[in-house]
Amino acid sequence: MKKNTSMLVIGLLMCMTSLTAQKKGVAPTWPGVPYSYVKVYLYNLDNQLMGRYQPVKNGKLDPTVVGKGQRLTEPQAKELLDILNGDTRVLNDGMAKCYEPHHAFVFYDDKDNIVASSDVCFLCQGVKFYPAKKYYKELSSHSSAQTKAAEKQLEQIKALVQKTEVPVLTTSNDYLLMADKMAKKDTLVVLYDSMFINLIKPFKKLKHVINAIPYAKNVVVDSTVRTIPGGDKVVLYFVSADNIELECSSYNGGNIWITMIKAGKSRTGLFTKIDVQDQRYKVFEKIMTKVPSYPYQKVWYIVTDTESVYYTFDENHNIGSVHYKSHR
16 A cells, blocks of 8 residues: 555656646757757858758768857856747747758767757748757747747847857858858859749749750659648649759749759750859849749759859849859
């Protein structure tokens, strides 16, 4: 009888402890593993990670990480974890449709092994956790009070990063320019290809996209539906044919837009390199006369293993810049 009573008491204590933990916050304490110190890094300057934003891959820093990072002081590390262990559900969901992080917090143990990380996008207002932060209750929508609280959290994180003298820039293009300067490029050239220009327009149906691909053979199509914060549904299409791949998006059943094109090596000879002085007249105008309002911040054109180009768009959907990279 005493044994059964003891087990009952232990069970009640465990239950009370669990309830207390839930009252204290919306999630278990993150990162949930022992760590010794935290460093903040700048990374992904040229925005070429394209969804693979984890700052740590296979236990090592992503190759886009710049420099050796800045180690947080103990008070700074505590301040960071106080923020990250608050109600970060809105930031974790993201406050915009985009997500292009340029800053990462990396947690190390006393043997300098990486045990956890988190990246933050100040431009798109979001934070991601690795390992993922699990919440007791997810949000179905964001109230104005929750949004304001998330904006305050983001400003606190930004102020913390700025104290370490790791730069926090204003626009995506600013990070691209920083990458260019670090690469010590004397001149910027861009790629122009008529096929690219012809594909940057709205399509009503996926078959129209396929019909617009020159010499498309052996076409394979895959798709997935995602619901983003606010309830909007996004259909992502993945189209592959001989020597070319496309990624397309459609919001709430609207027009289909191409967001990324991957072309094979054999297309290299079709490109014309244009000096930066002429890019606005020869490239910008050709696109803007066809597409007065492009709905995405960036569209990619990639030539596998050799060359790539990406076009960025400002908040008014006008082209902001064109960037070229050689992979030779």
